[in-house]
Amino acid sequence: MKKIDAQALRLATAGGGKIYIETYGCQMNVGDSEVVLSIMKDNGYERTEYIDNADVILINTCAVRDNAEQRIWGRLFEMRAVKRRRGWVMVGIIGCMAERLKEELMEREQVVDLVVGPDSYRSLPDLVRTAATGGKAINVMLSHEETYAEISPVRTDKNGVSAFVAIMRGCNNMCSYCVVPYTRGAERSRSFETIINEVRNLFERGYREVTLLGQNVNSYMDGQVGFAQLLRAVAEISPLLRVRFATSHPKDLSDEVINVIASYKNICRSIHLPAQSGSNVMLQVMNRKYTREWYLERISAIKKSIPECSVSTDLIAGFCGETEQDHADTLSLMNEVGYEFAYMFKYSERPNTKAARTMADDISEDVKTARLTEIINLQNELSLASNKRDIGKVFEVLVEGQSKRSAEQLFGRTSQNKVVVFDGRGAKVGDYVDVVVNSCSSATLMGEVV
Known part of the structure; x- marks a missing residue:
């Protein structure tokens, strides 16, 4: 019988311990990592930001592009050294790459102890116990119902100002180049009530900006409540709460949604609208379901x-x-x-x-x-x-933190989602300040508080 490390035996029997999580890929993965931390916290685990303190290391992966996967394979090679240095530590692959590659992840580098897909996070505590005793710990089943609606995420943002709120999961669009429908399954929406409760709770805790997330937020539908109605309800929680969303599919961006944005000052004046190509020939072979003319x-x-x-x-x-x-x-x-x-x-x-x-x-x-x-x-x-x-214009900026360039400067974003670096003048993280833009680069605006 294989000898079980004492640390592994403790995880298998008592549960709990310290968990470290790395997140790659899109904003949805950030939100998923926060859900995972909540599930593990409810089962006695404590988050650590230091990999050498962890009993369980989870890598939340992306499969949308090959270079994202290659980064993960490189990281797994580095995990071999971590395991040698630590003597024993559990390594798990979660997320889209787990769904796509399954057993290959456990075989190729011989460092992965468990593999869990995006719809199977509730099973993580049991799978950790299975892996701790040397069992095969894989669950990549896709679900038609799972939205993690009632789970309160453990927020990993550094500033306590901006938070992601997942409103739906999966995608039905079947673009010919995209792996998301195969790794995240079909579309399903969270209940309207749980989303409003989560956003209201965030605002009461001091958050001043939320980003509503989905592979295609325009497709949100809970009963008779569509995305326009949800967007309006979130904006009405407070005029001090900024509202963003991602991502919109051009074929589903309705006049109603555009009119709701125009009607509320606190819905940010920024829309992410993926075109992928400007060619009708390419749009057709990509199965994007719109034309260049429709997009324009x-x-x-x-x-x-x-x-x-x-x-x-x-x-x-x-x-x-x-x-x-x-x-x-x-x-x-x-x-x-x-x-x-x-x-x-x-x-x-x-x-x-x-x-x-x-x-x-x-x-x-x-x-x-x-x-x-x-x-x-x-x-x-x-x-x-x-x-x-934008030079010479004044923008309302939500302060997000200290500039990397200087301790005397702060940074934040405009409603248009542009980063602004400016002299602080006593402003604090979470404040709204009016900033006049004095200069810029292609990536950043620079200014000062009016």
């Missing part, structure tokens, strides 16, 4: 109702079959919209997606890199031009 009409509707609204996006360079004209269409879309910010990536094939099954990844890495570089360079120009237009 939605942009026009935003700017007509909320002229001060910033728009950010996601863009993919080098998708299957992309021609030079398709790429030029993306550049022209960027110029036409004038994005304030963009997440920009080279296409990387994800196993089991429609693109991987039915399309050739036929754009060379050199061409992908060259096209991505053009997109990045253009976006830097657009971001700088947008920021220059």
